[in-house]
Amino acid sequence: MIAAAESETPDPVAIQVAEEIDTALIALSDPDRAKGTRAYLHSDLNHYGVPVPEVRRVVRAAGKARPALTHADLVAVTRTLWTPTVHDTRLAACLWLEAHTDRLTLDDTALLAELVGESGTWALVDVLSGSVAARLLLREPRTEAVYRAWAAQDEMWLRRSGILAFMLGVRSADTFPRWFPVLGEIAEPLLDDTRFFVRKALGWVLREASKKHPDAVLAWTAAHVDRISGLTLREALKRVPEERKAPVLHAYRERA
The missing domain is CATH 1.25.10.90 (Leucine-rich Repeat Variant)
Known part of the structure; x- marks a missing residue:
């Protein structure tokens, strides 16, 4: 089960959204593809093996289901998806931000820099x-x-x-x-x-x-x-x- 980082106060909405995304991604997992992607990217992360378009589809569906999320909620979902050492959920965090770029502000560049790092x-x-x-x-x-x-x-x-x-x-x-x-x-x-x-x-x-x-x-x-x-x-x-x-x-x- 996906959870917020231990150093952060758990956000029930963020955890629920992230869990739904994670569950959907696990259902689409492909062990053979995961092995190949992990090798291709020389990745130390775990991989579900979900194609990028499918990750994007799952993320967009989750966002459309909750159009009234606050900016704080959007950031909390991002951080919650990022916390596990799983490539697919981290990609989902990136695509979640992409889907909500119209809600981001200048101050959010600090979050982008953190994730890039x-x-x-x-x-x-x-x-x-x-x-x-x-x-x-x-x-x-x-x-x-x-x-x-x-x-x-x-x-x-x-x-x-x-x-x-x-x-x-x-x-x-x-x-x-x-x-x-x-x-x-x-x-x-x-x-x-x-x-x-x-x-x-x-x-x-x-x-x-x-x-x-x-x-x-x-x-x-x-x-x-x-x-x-x-x-x-x-x-x-x-x-x-x-x-x-x-x-x-x-x-x-x-x-x-």
């Missing part, structure tokens, strides 16, 4: 940052300062989150002019970071920006071709036509 895997981090934090940015631009601070941290997952939090902002044609310059400022000092998950995040967000603004992404990568990694560059230009990205790729190969 405890995640230990991109499979949780990317929902918290590329979805929840990114959606919150569009509603609450003051989160920019928080995300800039995340990206400036040396801790890998928090740094990755500080990058991915701008994904939706640069993807949309409407918000691109506001957030692409900010992304560029954040990304420039991170080009020297040699870690895969940081380089991949930089390329991923640039790739999203290139879908509607390839010229801007080409110009940015060309301006930093002396420092950008091959991984970041390939990811950034993946959606750009071959003939258009050829000069930048050539410059990258010819750099000293």
Whole structure:
């Protein structure tokens, strides 16, 4: 039976909602899939083996059944789902926040940072940052300062989150002019970071920006071709036509 953390005062509503979600996930468990997912993610957590779309469906159904939950209740459900060392319930906690992002505030970035710091895997981090934090940015631009601070941290997952939090902002044609310059400022000092998950995040967000603004992404990568990694560059230009990205790729190969 799922329960609140021992250090917290039990919240009956949160425990009930979390137990319902946990029960539904256990009913969908697949031991073979759990074993494969655990190996794929190099995870130390327990796994039920529930596919992500099914976890999302269970979480959304639980939320729709209780539309009147307070903000405190929403946070309590998140923490209650997160407490067990089970990947699927922690993913449910992330997707619960995703489903209720419209209820989150600037102060909730502290909760996001806490969960990111405890995640230990991109499979949780990317929902918290590329979805929840990114959606919150569009509603609450003051989160920019928080995300800039995340990206400036040396801790890998928090740094990755500080990058991915701008994904939706640069993807949309409407918000691109506001957030692409900010992304560029954040990304420039991170080009020297040699870690895969940081380089991949930089390329991923640039790739999203290139879908509607390839010229801007080409110009940015060309301006930093002396420092950008091959991984970041390939990811950034993946959606750009071959003939258009050829000069930048050539410059990258010819750099000293």
